[in-house]
Amino acid sequence: MGIEDDKQLILDTLKSKKGKTKFYLKDFNSMFPDRKPRDVKKLVNSMVSEGLLEYWSSGSTTLIGLKGSGVQHEAEAKEE
Amino acid sequence: MAKHKTPMLDELEKGKWPSFVSDIKQEAENRGKTSVDLQTPKEACDDLLGLLELTYKDKVVHWKHGGIVGVFGYGGGVIGRYCDQPDQFPAIRDFHTMRVNQPSSKFYSTEFLRQLCDLWERRGSGLTNMHGSTGDIILLGTTTPQLEEVFWEMTHNLHQDLGGSGSNLRTPSDCIGMARCEYACYDTMALCYNLTMEYQDELHRPAFPYKFKFKFDGCPNGCVASIARADMSFIGTWRDDIRIDQEAVKAYVGGEFKPNAGAHSGRDWGAFDIQKEVIGLCPTQCMEWDGKKLKIDNKECTRCMHCINVMPRALRIGQDTGASILFGAKAPILEGAQMSTLTVPFMKIEEPYDEIKDLIEKVWDYWSEEGKNRERLGEMIQRVGFQKFLEVCELEPDPRMIQEPRSNPYIFWKEGDVPGGWDRDINEFRKKHQR
Structure with a gap:
């Protein structure tokens, strides 16, 4: 499976999760059970750089989601 | 005149200690009359005070x-x-925090600090926290559009990087080490800098299930408290004997040198009593003073540093130095506070630190x-x-890893460790052990 297939698998899996827009890094590991977490981390972080995914941080914990899904920058500045 | 009335916050200015409320008010006043081309709202500090007052009123x-x-x-x-x-x-409306990777041991030039404050006055709230608990410089409060601007100026003009947050490696932090301290058993600044550069990806991008912290103490005095605060704590130590200058010991006993380098000179504690203040306080009772000569049974010494701290001109750390490595400390967010557990009793700390990196990566x-x-x-x-x-660290159990038998998590025998495994001749066993 090529790197583009890996990315598509991540995008498809995240899109299929209804009602959930933010994921822990470990959720991505479970999509690639035969890979080392370090390789999955690199793939996920490269997808953030490409603008396919984005980080959400509470300060202590980081979650990752599809770019543009869930509560966004503008909405966060307003009353929810 | 203040934009918001803050009667409750004003109470916090009345004590005898410096008040963060006074500091914010001072910055609010400065921003009101500055000629600086502010890129963030002028009233940020005023509104911050107003919001804090509301928080105290609403208690949320x-x-x-x-x-x-x-x-x-x-x-x-x-x-x-x-x-x-x-x-x-x-x-x-948006008031984001930025964490800046502090230099090793927090050495700054005044020029750098002025540049940093000028940058933050113009592009942030002007409020800083020097330093946060992790060790970073904390820049408090800026708007979303200014984040990239601050980052560009900081990296290009000040040559300083952002620190870690979230599920990343957090900004590594070290004591002042060999730069100014004779107790340093390894070069904390060099190791801190080397690992910071080696693990840039882990520092800047989420890599783990949660936060991970390195902290580097040059000696067991633990000035960065790595044993209490770091997932991986490095504490300097030595394998050979404490060096003793017997003449200097006599000078302490005779009152020629002040104990603790004069640190407790605020009141008269009376004449220095080596028996009471050093020998009697040794936690393993491994010291002896006969009035002429100080003896230390070094194999019993647990490196508590007390005797060295009291008589630094007479006693010095050994010469075969390195560090103990411990894992697992954390603050009490979940399940209570936890101290690090000794895992590597001694490791030489030498460039290029391959042995350390190998251990780190196995754990990660x-x-x-x-x-x-x-x-x-x-x-x-x-x-x-x-x-x-x-097993993960590929280390053998060692008695130094436990405080006393069965008090710490102890080691169970495995079948492979026992001659003959679990299968044995019961009749042979019964010859020596009756029912």
Whole structure:
């Protein structure tokens, strides 16, 4: 499976999760059970750089989601 | 005149200690009359005071939790903060925190500090926290559009990087080490800098189930408290004997030198009593003073540093130095506070630090695979057992890892460790052991 297939698998899996827009890094590991977490981390972080995914941080914990899904920058500045 | 009335905050200025309220008011006043071309709202500090007053009145926090903010390519260093009363306090609608990677041992030039403050006055609130608990310089409060601007100026003009936050490696932190301290058993600054550069990817992009911290203490005095605060604590130590200058010991006893280098000279404690203040306080009772000569039974010494701290001109750390490495400390967010557990009793700390990096990566690989979401390394060690953790580190159990038999997580025998395994001739056994 090529790197583009890996990315598509991540995008498809995240899109299929209804009602959930933010994921822990470990959720991505479970999509690639035969890979080392370090390789999955690199793939996920490269997808953030490409603008396919984005980080959400509470300060202590980081979650990752599809770019543009869930509560966004503008909405966060307003009353929810 | 203040924009908001703050009667409750004003109470916090009345004590005898410096007040953060006075500091914010001072900065609010400065921003009101500055000629600087401010890129963030002029009334940010006024509105911050107003929001704090409202928080005290309502007894609830008015900040929202986290957010999707950062600088391009980084997954840490920026902590999103949004106010939940933006109409009432528009100048702090967004008020993000930036963490800046402090230099090793926090050495700055005044020129650098002036540049940093000028940058933050113009592009932030002007409020800083020197330093946060992790060790970073904390820049408090800026708007979303200014994040990239601050980052560009900081990296290009000040040559300073952002620190770690979120599920990243956090900004490594070290004591002042060999720069100014004779107790340093290894070069804390060199190791801190080397690992910071080696693990840039882990520092800037989420890599783990939760936060991970390195801290480097040059000696067991533990000036950065790594044993209490770091997932991986390095504490300087030595393998040989404490060096004794017997003439200097006599000078302390005779009152020629002040104990603790004069640190407790604020009142008259009476004449120095070596028996009471040093020998009697040794936790392992490994010292002896016969009035002429000081003896130390070094094999019993646990490196508590007390005698060396009291008589630094007479006693010095050994010459075969390195560090003990411990794992698993954390603050009491979940399941209470935990101290690090001794895992490597002694390791030489020498460039290029390959042995250390090999250990770090074994631990990270296992934790990334086995750790639960938001589970610190120390919690995982408790869950899987110290024995399993030693296997991961490829280390043999050692009596120095436990305080006393059966008080710490102890080691179970495995079949492979026992001659003949679990299968044995019961009749042979019964010849020596009756029912």
